[in-house]
Amino acid sequence: MTALQDAAERGTPEQVAELARQAADVDAETEGHTALWWAVHARRPENARVLAGAGADPWRPDPAGWPPGRLALAGPTPDLFGAAPAGVVLSDAEAVIVAAAPGLGAALHGCLLEGTGLACVAGVDAAEAARRLDAVTADPAVGRALSADPWAPEGTNQIVGVTDVPGGCVVTQPWGYLPQTPVVTGLLSAGTVCYGVYSNPKSGNQGCIVRDGVTEGSDLHPGGAPYVDSSALEVLLSYLYPGNAxxxxCAYAGLRPVDARAITGPPDTWLVLPKRDYWHHSA
Incomplete structure (x- = not known):
């Protein structure tokens, strides 16, 4: 980022005003985004107003279709730049996602994922997930022990939890990455879409998108700033759910859990998956 872009995201309006005054081009881009875009994305409306007053263009085209002004329409200050130009609106699908964000964000607020793997699967319930994974229900005593203290007792590497939620199901492993592995996400995503996450204690949240068995994106950063080649949906979700992987x-897969139980447990059912190489589909 340039100094102006960094200040737009993190600084004060006074700092932004001074750097904007010195800038040769207040709309200079880094990886496709201007300082004004970063101010909006970081939910710093006062910084955004300063930049707009210094000549920054709220409606400047953006690679993913989210100019600063259009992105603001999806947030708490939709009138940040006054009336939008003709034709600049949220699509019906985007409006649905935006309307669901406050409830979903509140339901999963503060979920700590460190060390957890999960797979959010659209349109698939827990019973169908078990069938696709060729899994069996864990021994009730094991399930009770895991629900009481879900931290990888010896011999549980092949065990995952599964919970039905509105829109599909969530597969979890509080102590490991199994739900996000290529074979698990590939099997779960047949005819649908699955968003997998592993919260690596060493490197943070690692996401993947798998649709009908095909990986569309990997090494993603759910809850973080979007990449330069992020899709329009990924950009919108990065704005709606900062820091909430x-x-x-869940939102990417269209799931709408009403509380955090599907993530934090205990799950509806503990499943035992068959032993196999879950990193390679040919296994």
């Missing part, structure tokens, strides 16, 4: 993953 669980809500981001």
């Amino acid at each position: 669980a809500a981001y993953a």
Whole structure:
């Protein structure tokens, strides 16, 4: 980022005003985004107003279709730049996603994922997920022990939890990455879409998108800033769910859990998956 872009995201209006005064081009881009875009994305409306007053263009085209002014329409200050130009609106699908964000964000607020793997699957219930994974229900005593203390007792590497939620189901493993592995997400995503996350204690949240068995995106960062090649949906979700990887993953798959139990447990059912190489589909 340039100094102006960094200040737009993190600084004060006074800092932004001074840097904007010095800038040769207040709409200079880094990876396709201007300082004004970063101010809106970071929910810093006062910084955005300063930049607009200094000549920054709220309606400047953006690679993913989210100019700063259009992105603001999806947030708490939709009138940040006054009336939008003719034809600049949220699509019906985007409006549905935006309307669901406050409830989903509140339901999953504060979910700590460190060390957890999860897969959010659209249109698939827990019973169908078990069938697709060729899994069996865990021994009730094991299930009770895991629900009481879900931290990888010896011999549980092949166990995952599954919970039905509105829109589909969530597969979790509080102590490991199994739900996000290529074979698990590939099997779960047949005819639908699955968003997988592993919250690596060493490197943070790692996301993947798998649709009908095909990986469309990997090494993603749900809840973080979008990449330069992020899709329009990924940009919108990064704005709606900053720092909330669980809500981001659920929203991508169209899931609408009403509380955090599907993520934090205990799950509806503990499942035992067959032993196999879950990193390679040919296994």
